[in-house]
Amino acid sequence: MYQRALSNTAFRTLYIDGFAGTGEVPLAEIKDDLLDEEVRTVIAGSADRALKVDPPFGRYIFIDKRKDCIEALKAKFDDSQNAERAAYVVGDANEQIQGICRAEQWRSQRGVVLLDPFGSQVHWETIEAIAATEALDLWYLFPAGLSVFRQISSDGKVDPTHAPSLTRMYGPNKWQSAFLKPSTQGDLFGDTVSHEKVVTPESAAQFMIECLRSVFKGGVMDEMIPLGKHAYPSYYLLFAWGNASPKATALANRLSKAALKATDRKYGRIV
Template structure:
């Protein structure tokens, strides 16, 4: 069996937040005419195992066991052993709703884009979970999600993975493509770096060398600034984004992820309801 390993107490915290929103979402949309769709883009196996062998439900199982049901469930997982384990769990434990589930062993960006393009969003609403370990989510995928005007999304933003690509020295050349893909443009360069005042002497030299180039800028970005930048970036494509994203930390108190919530629906009424539920959960 391909068991999924537990990351730490932040894993449980993340799933509690997500599942509480999922249950509220199904309750609020209970009497609406729209079909309700669940999309788990980094689905895992459905189960998570701690180091001492304790098992608890992963996002896929949380969605499948919720008291109220979605009209369709899409799961995407690119690890074939994990996707098979998830499919087996659905076959064995959820056979009565198997016909309204689909498990894809695929890249999340590609498959989610395809799923979105195949749905008529006038008649459907979706809850989407982007629960990646690292920098897998492309900005273009977020743009596609936002354009549906019908999806609520929880995005586990890879805060520490991004921080590791932003060295204090300004030597980020090797990570530029990845950061642009993650954040949608190169505005992070001016947002997180400033001219290195100690190097003004070199300005007078015509022949700027490698040392100068890689030390020209120094990092000037505290975690709260980085957090606010991420939210501002999301607001450039989503009409409504929670201003209360949650840092998930490890037991050494280091920030690992930023759990963000965004609404693509343009209706102020829908935004107000979704945002107040999400903020209430994030505030606890």
């Protein structure tokens, strides 16, 4: 839908996959039940799907910090129709994407960034850099259940090793006051201040939506799309767009509706 809309304009287009993987996702990683239902053991990953988009993006940048993933990607797509449009980078998504956002000319270019981390790898500065281009759309698989909700214990304690990863994801936005409620209890020795855990996976994602709103000039999808195989959503798919023009917003609204419609709620994935 994005490429169909942009192909009638003068913009060059770019797809950036920050956590590109190998081009294939083992189904066992997604949902065991699917193995009974289908004979396939892998499904097409994000890079594969992006390269098959018709009309294709002008350029593709696939980033993964694992050399073996990038080599597998290259080998898989070397002979594909759009091979000459693709660049493959071994490196940290944060460093690479911030560098691309700074180095590229955005006036004549539009694009899509997909961030599909395993956990808390996306730094807030990367989100800011993407928003600052005012040219990129962001689809962010935000690990609200996995890397936020589960990192805060039910008595409101945050392990000292986990607090920095929350701060890394949310940046200067005060996650502590959004997720923990102070409660004062009196005992023989005076008052002690402890914290009550008030965060849920949904409120963790909602808070990220508000953080995105503070930097994306275009807008942020109101809804969040729950994905993941656990009883609570491990991830929510969030969508934000950097360009504030009425045309970009109209397209973003159509993309949001389509993504919501395409969600397979049963298996927690986009189909």
